[in-house]
Amino acid sequence: MPTPLPDQLLVESPEQALALLNPLRAELLSRLEQPASASEVARSLGETPQRINYHIKALEKAGLVRRTGSRQVKNLVEVLYQAVARTFVISDALAASAGVRGKLPEQGALAGLARTAEAMRRDALLLLERAESPGEADVPSAVLTSTVRLASEADRQAFVRDYLAAVEEVVRRYASPDESGEAYTAALAVYPRPERTEAQGKDEGADE
Incomplete structure (x- = not known):
């Protein structure tokens, strides 16, 4: 039991x-x-x-x-x-x-x-x-992926800071002031690209 x-x-x-x-x-x-x-x-x-x-x-x-x-x-x-x-x-x-x-x-x-x-x-x-679904119009969406190499920790911090500020500015510029219109999700992520090995999925010793 x-x-x-x-x-x-x-x-x-x-x-x-x-x-x-x-x-x-x-x-x-x-x-x-x-x-x-x-x-x-x-x-x-x-x-x-x-x-x-x-x-x-x-x-x-x-x-x-x-x-x-x-x-x-x-x-x-x-x-x-x-x-x-x-x-x-x-x-x-x-x-x-x-x-x-x-x-x-x-x-x-x-x-x-x-x-x-x-x-x-x-x-x-x-x-x-x-x-x-029948009669459904195209669903508007977009995706952008890119790899950037940053030479130092200071560059990484500055890149993330400027990246966030740029996106926040675009959101403020186009967001409806009275919350009208269709809601969209805007997701932002910056992370180190992990090295993948043949053992991934079998031996998770290096997993998150």
């Missing part, structure tokens, strides 16, 4: 806090309110068992999930995992500590990037369905 979960866990370690800011790991915790194997969770998410197993192991190491048993599936023994609580709250003392204060904004921005990318994917699929 599954062990009843505490409603809340106060997170007091930097390792746990950083794990919670990873969108996939946060999703895994929500799906592990009941005991499940990595393969079972992977099927529900449309992910590979190797990738999900890697992230569950990381959550187990951080003390956010625990092993609750195992079961025989054909010739394999699957380990069952369960989250240690239903919700997680980062303590005020941890959020204010010098060792974590710098890391949380960085990881939070990457988590926001992943959430924005997923939201854009969902919106694009809905708009594609809309565009295929």
